Amino acid sequence: MGNREDLMVGAIQCLKEKGWSRTTVRDIATAAGVSHAAIGYHFGSREALLVTAFSQAMDDWGKEIQVEMRSAVDPDASPSEQYAASWRAMIDSYGRNRKLWIASIEAFVQSEHHPELRKQLAAAQREGRRGMAAGILGIDEDTLTEADERRIGAVAAALNSGMMLQHLLDPENGPTAEEVVDGLLQLVSRVS
Numbered sequence: 001m002g003n004r005e006d007l008m009v010g011a012i013q014c015l016k017e018k019g020w021s022r023t024t025v026r027d028i029a030t031a032a033g034v035s036h037a038a039i040g041y042h043f044g045s046r047e048a049l050l051v052t053a054f055s056q057a058m059d060d061w062g063k064e065i066q067v068e069m070r071s072a073v074d075p076d077a078s079p080s081e082q083y084a085a086s087w088r089a090m091i092d093s094y095g096r097n098r099k100l101w102i103a104s105i106e107a108f109v110q111s112e113h114h115p116e117l118r119k120q121l122a123a124a125q126r127e128g129r130r131g132m133a134a135g136i137l138g139i140d141e142d143t144l145t146e147a148d149e150r151r152i153g154a155v156a157a158a159l160n161s162g163m164m165l166q167h168l169l170d171p172e173n174g175p176t177a178e179e180v181v182d183g184l185l186q187l188v189s190r191v192s
Contacts, residue, residue, distance in 0.1 A: 004042045006032040011053030012060075016099045020050060020106035047110075051117050054107055057100055058124055062131060065093050069135065080181050086135070087177030090160065094167040094174075101164055129153030132160070159184075 001009070010032030014023040025046050029036045043049035068089040073082045094101060111118035126149070133153030134141040144153075159180070167174035175183070 003032070003034045003038045006034055007038060007042055007049060008053055008056060010034075011049050012057045015050065015053060015057060015103045016097075019099060019103045020054070020110060023050065047114055047117065050107075051114075051120055054103065055120055055124060058104070058128075061093070061097055061100065062128065065090060066131065066135065068093065080185070083136075084177040084181045087163075087180050091163065091167060091174070091177060094164050095171060098168065101168055105165075105168075125157065128160075129157045132156035 007028065010028045010030075011023070013031045014027045018027060023046075025036050025039055028039060028046070028049065032038070039046060039049055043052065069086045072085040072089040074085065075082075077085065107117060107121060111121050130141050130144055130149050130153055133148050133151075133156060134144045136152055136156060137144070137148065163175065163180065
């Protein structure tokens with residue numbers, strides 16, 4: 001690997017271990033085994049490197065959770081059982097990736113002051129909505145309509161964000177996958 005790749009690996013490691021706000025240039029350089037000057041040369045600033053590293057870490061998580069969710073779902077199960085299996089995989093990922101999720105919350109707060117970060121997070125959010133909607137519908141993302149992304153994907157992303165916050169704050173009392181599915185079914189029955 002070259003210095004740029006080493007910096008990415010080091011920055012992702014720091015995000016997972018220290019979070020966004022506590023990661024310093026020195027931390028990244030030490031984790032990457034390169035000089036501080038390499039950050040400026042390759043990325044321009046700590047913030048630019050963290051934005052790039054955060055985007056990569058979230059992409060990696062997205063690919064990981066898609067594989068886990070596919071392997072957790074029994075194709076012969078009912079739709080609600082399949083959805084619960086997907087939620088179990090998602091909930092399990094919150095604990096394994098706790099520091100990364102906390103870094104994501106810090107990144108959202110930082111985005112108020114960094115337009116480029118805000119732009120990248122918004123793009124990542126749209127991409128996540130597409131992936132969630134396609135996964136729920138069982139179709140390829142390329143065939144997903146914008147309407148389904150904005151309806152199904154947006155609701156799924158909102159559920160994911162809310163569940164993630166509940167499980168980060170109080171993992172022992174966060175809703176189970178079965179409670180999520182049951183709650184959704186009850187909500188739908190009340191608004192149908």
